[in-house]
Amino acid sequence: MTDHMTIDHEVGKRITGADECALVQTAYARNPASSLLRARLAVLLMRNDRFDDVIALYADIDPDSLDFAEVLVLANAHMSVERPDDTARAAALATVAFERADQGPQRAAALAARGKAQRRLGHIEAAEQSLRQALAHDPRNKDACKRLASLYFDSGAPERVLDEMAQLDAQGVGHSRLFAAQTLALAQLGRIDAAREQDGWDRFAYRGMLGTPAGFDDLDTFNAALAAELLTHPGLRYERYGSASEQTWRIDAPATGESPRIRQLLDGLAGTIDAHLVSLAADDHPWLRAQPRAGILHSWCVITESTGFETWHVHQFGWLSGVYYVQIPEGIATGTDAAGCIAFGIPEDMVGDDAAQAFGSTIVRPTAGTVMLFPSHCYHRTFPHGAAERRICVAFDIWPG
Known part of the structure; x- marks a missing residue:
């Protein structure tokens, strides 16, 4: 633990x-x-x-x-x-x-x-x-x-890259950019097993359903209320420079103003994160060694219409990251291709097609009410869903406090 x-x-x-x-x-x-x-x-x-x-x-x-x-x-x-x-x-x-x-x-x-x-x-x-x-x-x-x-x-x-990161590690540095760089360098050198071990997604990722917040009969009812709150949020904007989002709507600070449903969600996420961390077996993985004693739950909302997606990225300021799916078009939940899904792997444009293919990718099909957690250094991306209905999710990080 x-x-x-x-x-x-x-x-x-x-x-x-x-x-x-x-x-x-x-x-x-x-x-x-x-x-x-x-x-x-x-x-x-x-x-x-x-x-x-x-x-x-x-x-x-x-x-x-x-x-x-x-x-x-x-x-x-x-x-x-x-x-x-x-x-x-x-x-x-x-x-x-x-x-x-x-x-x-x-x-x-x-x-x-x-x-x-x-x-x-x-x-x-x-x-x-x-x-x-x-x-x-x-x-x-x-x-x-x-x-x-x-x-x-x-x-x-x-x-x-490995030499530079080793020098930083020797100085007690441990953050998502360093861990991600080590994963990519190992993969590019053909050390695929070591790259997967460094990445740690298979070991440390979590997927489960959020518990129904107080005052709601079921999670579907809560999600409908949360979606309505987000779609009318005063901070809703289209795209943001420097982010991984392409052709998306977003809310940079969902808890702004009167946002009772988002606050309930954040309370539930904090409990889910806490339980997941307790379940992790203590070992010498560098990501676990870098766990902060205190963390700040930072969140934002991403809303994609048919053509929106996220490019390969990590979360630079986080230690643990995650996403909660509020609303998912039916075609995503029942589909058989990658449309609207999230993928975990490594970017081809940085390590080459051969290394990325050898490392492999994991496609996760989202469903409304699902919480996903993963180390902030794990590369991930999403795919356009092509549906008329919006795909709504709340992404979040644990920032070292």
Whole structure:
């Protein structure tokens, strides 16, 4: 049995991110001399994918007056618009942010951003140097870990990935990006059994039905009420930059405002997670060794119409991840192909078709009321379902508290 981990809910806000952004924008218009309001507005604009608005916000601001955080936000805004001139500007701003950083994690964040920009510009050696320096300043920087591993995969050097990850492990680092990189490197080297052992999906995944929440006669009735709450949620938006979702609707913070059904769901999920962790036999697997003593249950909602899907991804900030299926089109539940299903495996574009095929994939057919749990480093994807009815699920992570 693993050590007991306490699980707390993420604190819900009364208003959506878009509404908060509008309020701060109004406040800043009335007090444009406030650097605090400006910095908060920039962060909120970024969360709402308004990258050009961030750039415009700083257009008339002397860069020498900005602190580390604002320079880095501006760098990320230029990076996110994905225009060549903006990418070059992002690299330059990341260097400025590095110069203004006053601690290791800040320096690492700036260098990771610079490495991303340099790689996009085709400056591979410079990108590698920036990313390695980032990990020297903060070995726990997930962005630098992810990008350095990806750079080595692109150059056909999985042994370098294993070497880098071993050095991080020796420093006590353990997170989903590191574990995922080890799985991919082992698979690309043809060490399939070791890759599957490192991945651990077969050992640690869970699938079961949620218990019926209080006040409902059955789970179908609860799911109908939950679906209605989600489909009318004020935070419903179409897509989000940087996520694995394609052609999907999503709610970034379902517990915002009056959301009684989602809160009941989160209570039930916390209990399911707790029971699953208690059932796990203690051993020396690196994922179990990295279990936090306290965790925050972070959730979001994904709603897909006929063409929506999720690309291969892991959950960078989580230790344990999962999904609850609220509404599933009938054709998915009774189908015989992969339409609307979730798959666990490894991405072909990172390790090659042969390694991905040798590693194998597991297709799981969702049904309404099902809870799935799995380590956050396990790669997964979904397929378009092609149905008129929406596929609704609530995804979640346990973030180290």
